[in-house]
Amino acid sequence: MIWQSILEQSRALKAKEISSVELTHAYLTQIQEKNRSLNAYLTVTAEEAMAMATASDDRRRNGQSLGVLDGIPFALKDNLCTCGIKTTCASRMLSQYLPPYHATAVERLLSAGGVLLGKTNLDEFGMGNSTECSAFGVTKNPKKDTCVAGGSSGGSAAAVAAAMTGYALGSDTGGSVRQPAAFCGIVGMKPTYGRVSRYGLVAFASSMDQIGPMTRTVEENAVLLGAISGKDVHDMTTVECPTEDFTAELRQGVKGLKIGLPQELFGDAVAEEVKAAVEGMAKYYEAMGAELIPLSLPLLSQAVAAYYVISSAEASSNLSRFDGVRFGHRAEGCRDQKELFCRSRSEGFGLEVKRRILTGTFVLSSGYYEEYYGRALAFRQQLRAELSRVLERCDALLCPTTTTAAYGIGAQPTDSVSRYADDLCTVVASLSGLPALSLPCGITEQGLPIGAQLIGTAFSEKKLYRIGFSWEQGGGK
């Protein structure tokens, strides 16, 4: 039953074929069997999960079920605050941190009757794309355990792919939901900026951070986005949208839709196997009645540089709150406050986090601000304008999610710039705040999943799900 979709599980719960306690127990057993080797979970909340499952069964027995997610187990990336449950951000800095509140997205899932199984691994504070930057070890890819699961939401992706949870939430700043989803062969959505509240998400780069659902199928993903999205008074960037049923148009097919293919994301930087798989998906859409529109986005080649300047600048500001005073790691035996700040931060942060803080401080500092940060902001505006123009001509863009399939653990290039270049396909939607859906579109010769990405206009998630669902039910089946 752990491999069933959450919709099938919900139906079985409703029909009393299974109980939430049985389902939760089955997932906890799977976690016990798999987590030692995969390292997907940092914290397993077995006791709390069984209590939530019991409460769900009681509600169902009394005819008070809370809906489709009631009694379904889920996992959370460990940068989402959970009241009284450790939220470490995979950092020594927060290794013992117990938040006093739930993130809004978490609160919404719990209010819908969800059963929290635990917290999953990530690159420290979300900075990285392989979980190799976690202070608590790398998460292995369930499809091939010598490979990374991707990142930064690698723990969530691996947990979903290995049926160690029904679904999971991740967070995406520069591709952190979509890239691990592609590497592990699951579905991941980065919603439009403003669609989902970030209250309780430990901030990395606030102008791009978004929380997104990670699932095994498109339909489940659409259900979950409906559950977590909407206005929140605690996050002023959330947008007042009418309540949407993201599953409403799933079965409408793609006939008559226009799908753009940005040529820059089918170039030499992308592996042949990846290109071929995404092109195969495009051909399927054409056969189903969609119109393919090859197009060019010349600015794409510089998007990664802009992303790293802006995200590092915001990270340097956001992470200044970790100073060893009110919460988090504090260095022992400091004589004054300056020493306390410096030593606490130096001991608490890993190398990649320090690298981003220093880069961010540099690009924001007097004398360099305009040359780097100002230039990146201007570029971002140009890129947004270019994307707006392109998306006037088509319903969505189709491109690879990643340049390659999952790579070996420890096999990433040692220089930062080459590592950052891996984010070529994902940062475009991040910089522009647009929604982007990653879904499996093929398998390499080595048996590793390949992901394709659909990017749409702001608040067009429903259409992206529709296009993704068509592939999942047809070509991708």
Added chain:
Amino acid sequence: MKAESMKEALKRMAELSCLALSAEEFALLEKDLEEILAFARGLPMTSAVENSCEAPSVALSALRSDEKEACFPRELLLTQAPAKDESYVIVPVMGKESGQ
């Protein structure tokens, strides 16, 4: 940027960021920062950008009216403080090392 000035810049950034870098970290990050900044200098210099981005066609309510809300209880927040007494977070004395 010359190697010497990058060294100086990194020292200043570490100071501003409240990070004490080991010699090994310093050497690694000096090289990294140089590469990252060279990469970033590849961005086009744009003086004026036409504002062609449109705000989403839904009501933004960033400026909501003020509402009085209870904050987290002091005791709850103090549970996470690394050093505390009954009512306060304890921190070392400011500027003690320089005798201020």
